[in-house]
Amino acid sequence: MSISFQKLGLCRDARTGIITTAHGQINTPVFMPVGTLATVKSMLPESLSEIGVEIILSNTYHLMLRPGEGEIFKLGGLHKFMNWNHPILTDSGGFQVMSLAKLRKITEEGVEFRSHIDGKKCFLSPKRSMEIQYKLGSTISMIFDECIPYPTSYEYANQSTNLSIKWARISANNYVKREGYGVFGIVQGSIFQDLRVKSIEALKDLGFDGYAIGGLAVGEGHEQMVKVLDFTVPFLPKGKPRYLMGVGKPIDIVASVKAGIDMFDCVMPTRSARNGQAFINGGTINIRNKAFISDDSPLDSNCNCYTCKNYTRGYINHLMKTNEILGAILMTWHNIQYYSNLMQKLKKLIVSGKLYEYKNEELI
């Protein structure tokens, strides 16, 4: 048996559910903090658990370059390597090859590229990506796809979607089944409904444990993203988890949960934390602002996180301005807690049937 998904509640299109894996359960809708290089930057795994994080995302592309999947395999796999015993989903590398790597050359077989670190020649393909994710021991592997940039022509989107469908088949064929592990397909097709539907039908034929929507959060904006979700999600299988890749801002997440999405990942809470941006009820503040120098209130008076229980805005302002590591730790802790609390709130509103009584802006 691969991973399983049990739908628990429905509120129009929005759902709650439980994904059961070899590494424990995940309550959906869920946000996955990003641990690019086998660490969610600045956080101890125990702190993530304390926040309520149930699954993190890591990256095939980054880990194949540093330290190399062979090293991680030798050290017992990604879970043991990074001391995280809960589920890990790994991105396939498709997105990073497009956004980071240099001098890439796409062929039917895969992508030849140069590492963004040292320029070393590398190769990723559906087969290779699945091999790497197997060696990492990812709880949920992602198929290798081409992430279409935005905007793009219909012609290019069509051609690329066809290539991703071909690669999905190769990925599925090279995925090694393990009890409690799973593999997700990735829907491409840019902003074109017929391509999105074609992509979904092909993936459904192959039969995945979950379905991700790729090629969004690439510059199309909130309205366009929601539009694509509205005409795409209804075609996805109802009995499998739906994952919107790389999303996003709290407002994007709220809209997407309303559209029926179950899973999210984004560097936003962690990366913006290190830049001083804290998510608070109703918006954000930049804690480096001099207005906070003598502020004795917590980042967010409504927040229950370790940071807000123990530290003032004044102290964090000082830490961030002096580039102290503890600043990154405290800010990251708070922002992940904000995202975690947001998901809790959405879950409760789905269960109580009241989600759609609130405007998106009222929920962030």
Place this chain on the structure above:
Amino acid sequence: MSISFQKLGLCRDARTGIITTAHGQINTPVFMPVGTLATVKSMLPESLSEIGVEIILSNTYHLMLRPGEGEIFKLGGLHKFMNWNHPILTDSGGFQVMSLAKLRKITEEGVEFRSHIDGKKCFLSPKRSMEIQYKLGSTISMIFDECIPYPTSYEYANQSTNLSIKWARISANNYVKREGYGVFGIVQGSIFQDLRVKSIEALKDLGFDGYAIGGLAVGEGHEQMVKVLDFTVPFLPKGKPRYLMGVGKPIDIVASVKAGIDMFDCVMPTRSARNGQAFINGGTINIRNKAFISDDSPLDSNCNCYTCKNYTRGYINHLMKTNEILGAILMTWHNIQYYSNLMQKLKKLIVSGKLYEYKNEELI
């Protein structure tokens, strides 16, 4: 009542004891991790407690520049500011003015200097330093002295020691007594015994809660340092804590405890952690070395710290090479634990009367 010191055990010159303060007890001999800017770099206060840290050191010079003692005072003092409820000792700024500040001008009144951060004109004096430490709420304040560079002429050392004695008197007069708080004198005199003795006699006349030895660990080397301790410590009051400032390497600490020192501080465990140097039984390793890439053992198999219980050398090698914050956290945790364990070991050997049965090298 200021702080009190109870001697518990003696083993020749080495002592164990308890310092009781308004913020809790300190078991000596003790090592104080350095929290320059109101944070022990990369560590949560709770993690320091878990390690067994009982007191930390922070810096008047750094805090007066950033965020300013006024801001910390407004936010409830240094303990509340940084969420550390145990004792804090603050250096007076004398050492930093010499080692960091630019264009300094020493007069009988104090030191005029330019900030090492933005070149701003600043002034520190015995009176000003005591005011700042009062505003910070330091459990143990240090008098303001001139730290004599090494090597130096007898003439300069004599003149400077006289100035430090004068400043000691002004410091004592401007120290505001509070229940469970204390102030330490600082013995100067470079490597000259008569000057050291003169300094001690003057400080004893003023009557401090503890006596620090300054002007060592400034390049004189291990042998010279031990020589100075040997002819200085016997003149210190037996009933007060003795603090060797800025020391040091594990081997220096062992030798100094044997010479009768009770307290230490040094950036070594924390700073070297961030450079990849881990203290292990018998020496150090640099974890960035490629020999550790696939090493599945902990930093030190004899260590009981969080890092060693949960992570391999291979993982930490990866984190340090990719400049991940978690690398600094795990390395710092381990190194502070190493220093903490070293002090525990020395305490036990003093109590059992066996300290001098071991060569210094056997104890690190």
